[in-house]
Amino acid sequence: MSAVTNINGREVAIPDEELEMNLLEWLREVRDLTGAKNGCGIGVCGACTVLVDGKAVRTCRQKVAFIAGKSVVTIEGVSPPEGPLHPLQQAFIDYGAIQCGFCTPGMVMAGLALLARTPHPTRPEIRKALAANLCRCTGYQQIVDAIEAAAGEQKSDT
C-alpha cells in the first residue's frame, strides 16, 4: 500500500521507493514543481519553503515520507494558473518586494503561514516570521511592506 499525499489540492500516490528521497529534490525533479528553490541545501535560507498542513517547512531538510498523509501547498498552488493572484502575491508585486525573485516563493510561503496564524501581524512580527528566509536583494523592507499591506487588505475583507 503506497503512501498518499495531497499536493496543491490533488491526491498524489508516493511509490515506496521515493519515500526516502529528499523532499525538495522530489518536488522539483519528480513532480516538476520547480517553484521551491535550492539556495543552501542545509535548511538555513528558506528558498525551498512550502506549506505542510499550513505550516512553513524547509523541504531541503525533509524526506518525502514527511508529507505522507499530509497536505502540501507549494508556490504553484497559491493561485490558479488562469485566475487572479492571491492578494499577498499581488502585494509583493505592487510594493516592489521582488528583485531577482529567487527568494520570492519561499517568502510568499512564509508570509502565508504567518497570515494564517496571525491575520494582523505587527511589523516586528512580520520580520520575525521571515527570520528563516534569506533575501540578498531587497534588504527585506519592501517584503515587510507587502505582507503588512496584504494583512491590511485581509482586514477590510472581513
Place this chain on the structure above:
Amino acid sequence: MSCDEKRSNPHAFRNDAAAKVTGRAKYADDLKAHGMVHVVPVYSDEVHAELVSLDVSGAEKMPGVVKVITADDVRRIGGQPTWSYLIPDYRMIVGAGDHIRCNSDVIALVAAETRAQALEAAKRVTSVTKPLPVVLDAEEALKNPPVFLYEDRVFEGKKNNVVNHYKVRHGRGKEALSECDFILEHTFRTQHHEHAYIEPESALCTLRPDGVMEVMGSMQHPFSTRRFVAAILGCPLADVEVRSIPMGGGFGGKDDTAAIVCARAALAARLTHRPAKLTYAREWSMRESYKRHPYILHYKMGVKDGRFYAAEVEIIADAGAYCSATPWVTFRSTAQCCGPYPVPHVHCDVYGVYTNNVFTGAFRGFGSPQVNFAIEELADMAAEKLGISPVEFRRRNMVRQGSITVTGQALSSHEVTLEKAMDAVLAAANIEEKMKKCSHGVPAEGSDELYGVGLAISSRGMSLGGEGADFNSAIINVNFDGSILLEVAVHENGQGAESAFMLIAAKELGCDVKRIRYRMASTSNIPDGGTTVASRGTLMGGGATVIAARNLKEKMASVLCKKLCCAPGEVTFHDDRIWGKDGAVSMSWQEAGDAFYWSKDYPYAFGVFQGGHVSWDEETGQGDAYFTWVYGCQAVELTVNRKTGKVKVLGMTAAHEIGRAINPPMLLGQIYGGMVQGLGYGLQEEMKNEGGRMKTLNFNSYRLFRAADLPEMQAFFLESGDPNSPSGAKGIGEPALELMAPAVANAIASATGERFFQIPVTPERILARFKARAAEAEAKEHGVGKSEPEGT
C-alpha cells in the same frame, strides 16, 4: 521623494514579477532537456602545487559515468582551457603539468546519467601533486614574495606578483605633506566579501543540430559568457548563443565564475553530444566564485587649515590567483582614492597582486567600498582632531560644482549634489541632534549599551570610466499590428533593468507600456553591449533605448507624414497614438503598422549610445576619469554592548542623487538592498580562510542579515537630471552599497570611543579592543607603558 507613504500602494512596475511570484519563472536549474547529462566539478585539496598527473580511470568505471573530462579533452578539440578577458590566466580546468594556484581550482569534470552518480565518481579522480610555497598575504606577495604565481610573468621590467599598478600624481604630491598642520597616518584592512546571491551558479547547455552551442545559465553577462564558452570550445563567437533567463541575484558576482560554469557545461555537452546541466551546490559556489578584493590601505592624510590638503596613499588589492576584473576594480580605487574630497596634492599607488587565495573580481561597489571605508573614517578622525563636527568637516571639504578631483577632472558636466544628499539624510534622521547624544565610550547610568551615530558621503564616477570602451545598443521592432518588441544589450540581473527600459521606451514613444514586450535577449540577436556592471545598466542601456526610440520616431515620421498630412518634423507621439500637425489627425499604432506594411518598409530601429568623453594618463593618473558622477550619503544609528561587543542597529537612512527616477519603488529597493549589503560588509560578513582553504562555505557560517535583525530604513532620492544621460537617469546599484560600512565604523567609534581600522567590526574584535584597553588601564595603574592597539 521618500518611501514614507508605505501605506499607499506604490504599484511598482515589473514585467517579470507575476512569473516570479507564482513560481513560474524558470531559472537555470529549473530547466531540463531530453537525455541531459549531469556534470559536477572535481577539486584538488591543494592550495599551490604542481599537478604532476591525474588519474581518471577509477572514476570512468563508476556506474552511470558518461565521461570524465580533463584539460586534455579541451586541447583535443582545439579549445583553450585557460582564458579570461583582461589577462588570459584563468584555468577553467587545470591540466596535468600545470599548477594549481588556489584551493578553488577545478582539475576535472564528471558527466554522468544522474547527479548522484557524478558525485560518487568525482570522489574517484586521483592526482599526484608537488606542493609549492604558498603566499596568502598580498603585501608579502608584493614586497617580499616567497614565490611567484606566474614564473614567466614580468611586470614593470621585473619578475613579480603584480597584476597591475595605477598611480595618481596630482599637485605637488607627498611633498605637500610637510606643509600640513597635522597628518593622520593609518593602515586599514578589508576582507574577502562574498556576493551571496541566493541562487548558486547553474547552466544548461545544448549543442543544437545547426552546430550552435546554446547556453542558458545563471550569469549576468551573456557576452562575456559567450567569450568563455567560445574559448573553451575553440569556436567562433557566432557558434555560441547565450540566452537570457531569470537569474537569482548577481551583484557583480555572476560574471567570470558563472560564465565559467556555463563554459564547463558547454564543454560537457560538446564532448558527450548530449545536453549537459551543471548546477553548483552552495559549497562549491562559495569555494570557487570570486569575492570582493581584500585591501590593505596605507594612508598619510595631511590636514591644513581645516582641510584635507595632501595625501600619500598606497593600496594593495589581493587579486587572488587570477586577474579577473582586478585592473578595472582598482582603477576606480585609484580615481576615487580620496573619496569625495578634492585633495589638491596626492601621491597614490594602487597595486593588484596575485596570491594563492581565491580570485577576486567585480562586486557591486567595484573598488569604492574599501576606499570609502578608509576615507570616511579619516574624515571623522580629522574632524575630531579639529574639534568640529563630522558634518561640518564634510561641508568644508566635500566636492562642489566645478571642484577639481584628484585626477584633475573638473566636476562641471552635471550638477554636483553632494551637499543636498547629505542635508537630506541629516534632516530625515535628525542626525546632528543625535550626534550630541553619542556615548563616546561612557554608557548612560545603569546601562551597558553605548549609543552612536555615524555617516558617510561619497561621489562616484558612473559606468566604466577611463579604463573601458563604453557603448551599448537597443533594438525596437514594431510589428505590423502595432505591438512593440524591445531588446537592449544589458542583462536583467534581477534589479528590474528590463522594466526600466520598457518604461523609458514607453515614455519616449508616448505609448502605453503594455504595448511593449521585452524580447528574451540572446547574444545572437543584438551586438555585444558589455557587462551589467559599474551601475551602467540604466545609464547605458537606457541611453541606447532613448536613441533607438528617437531613431524609430524619425523613421516612422518620414513614412507616415503623408498620411498625417504634415511634414516629417511635425509628427508627434503621445497618448498611445501618432499625431499630425497640431493634433489635427492621428492614427493608432496598428494603423501605423499597416501603413508601413503597404509601404514595403519596417518600423524598426537600432540605437547606439556611446558614453561621454573620458581620458586617462597611465603615468600621472590624471584625466577625466568618468563622464558623469553621482552623489550619496548614508547614516546609521546603533548601540554597542560594552559587555558582549554586540551591535544593535537602530536605524539606517540614505539619500542618493540618481539623475532621474524611472521606477521609484524599484529604485528604493536597490537602496534598501545596498544598505543592508553594506551593513553586512561593515559588521559581520567575512570569508574565513585557513591556510588558503575557505572555511565559510554556506549560510550557516557565512552570516547574512535577516529581516528580524534589521531596523526600518529610510531612503530618499534626488533628481537633478543629467545632460550626459539621454534618459536623464544615472544609476543606483553600487552607490547604495558603498557607504554603510564606513558609516557603521564611524557610529561604532562615536559609541565606544574606539576606532576600528579593519572590517568587519565584529563583536569579537570589539571585545578584544575593550579587553586590551582594560589591560592597558590596569598596566598604567602599575606604571607600565601604554601601547596603541591598532588593526584589531
